[in-house]
Amino acid sequence: DIVLTQSPGTLSLSPGERATLSCRASQSLHSSYLAWYQQNPGQAPRLLIYAISSRATGIPDRFSGSGSGTDFTLTISRLEPEDFAVYYCQYYGSSRYTFGQGTKLEIK
Amino acid sequence: EVQLVESGGGLVQPGGSLRLSCAASGFTFSNYEMNWVRQAPGKGLEWVSYISSGGGTVYYSDSVKGRFTISRDNTRNSLFLQINSLRDEDTAVYYCARDGVGQLDGHFDYWGQGTLATVSS
Numbered sequence: 732d733i734v735l736t737q738s739p740g741t742l743s744l745s746p747g748e749r750a751t752l753s754c755r756a757s758q759s760l761h762s763s764y765l766a767w768y769q770q771n772p773g774q775a776p777r778l779l780i781y782a783i784s785s786r787a788t789g790i791p792d793r794f795s796g797s798g799s800g801t802d803f804t805l806t807i808s809r810l811e812p813e814d815f816a817v818y819y820c821q822y823y824g825s826s827r828y829t830f831g832q833g834t835k836l837e838i839k
Numbered sequence: 840e841v842q843l844v845e846s847g848g849g850l851v852q853p854g855g856s857l858r859l860s861c862a863a864s865g866f867t868f869s870n871y872e873m874n875w876v877r878q879a880p881g882k883g884l885e886w887v888s889y890i891s892s893g894g895g896t897v898y899y900s901d902s903v904k905g906r907f908t909i910s911r912d913n914t915r916n917s918l919f920l921q922i923n924s925l926r927d928e929d930t931a932v933y934y935c936a937r938d939g940v941g942q943l944d945g946h947f948d949y950w951g952q953g954t955l956a957t958v959s960s
Contacts (some may be wrong), residue, residue, distance in 0.1 A: 761931075764945040766945075768947070775934055775953060776884065776934075776947070776950055777950070780948060781942060781946045781948075782942045782943075819883065821946065823944075824945075825896070826889075826898045827886070827895055828886035828889070830886065831883075832883045
């Protein structure tokens with residue numbers, strides 16, 4: 732089974748800074764079924780990025796996704812106060828859905 | 840507007856059972872695959888189960904296989920999760936999540952607000 736490992740566990744940045752979140756797969760992903768979600772405390776997750784690099788409806792263009800093979804990245808170009816949350820990557824393959832353990836983006 | 844509303848959570852003793860429901864509205868429910876995803880308190884997201892649009896194909900995570908049963912009623916726009924032989928580690932918020940179509944296939948494009956199931960004696 733594929734395991735997704737996210738790093739760092741916690742990222743401390745200030746509003747206006749650039750955030751780079753990593754998601755590494757235990758083996759090469761041979762499809763584009765890689766997504767990113769944002770979750771605020773007490774709320775359901777929200778889809779940000781799907782198919783590695785496509786933004787979901789209503790997601791600002793400061794969010795971008797990239798990567799291939801085993802290494803994937805979510806980039807937030809200029810952090811807004813509402814961006815401080817927990818982020819999860821997710822993969823679908825072989826009739827299974829797998830999440831990374833999450834990266835908490837906190838205000839420095 | 841797409842809406843997913845879960846219900847049926849509560850406090851149950853170890854070994855007990857619960858039936859979770861998800862009422863869908865704002866889209867043609869019978870056209871979409873659906874899933875249950877859970878989140879233990881303070882922990883990350885864990886996919887639990889999938890069901891095809893017609894209900895004929897289901898998948899489960901290894902941690903719940905044999906104890907959980909997913910089903911749907913397309914005439915009532917409803918998704919269900921029957922949870923048996925509950926264990927302490929099943930304590931979690933259970934989310935109903937829609938599987939996207941096209942390029943969104945394999946991803947969860949809409950989520951409910953979740954229902955909390957607590958297993959404790």
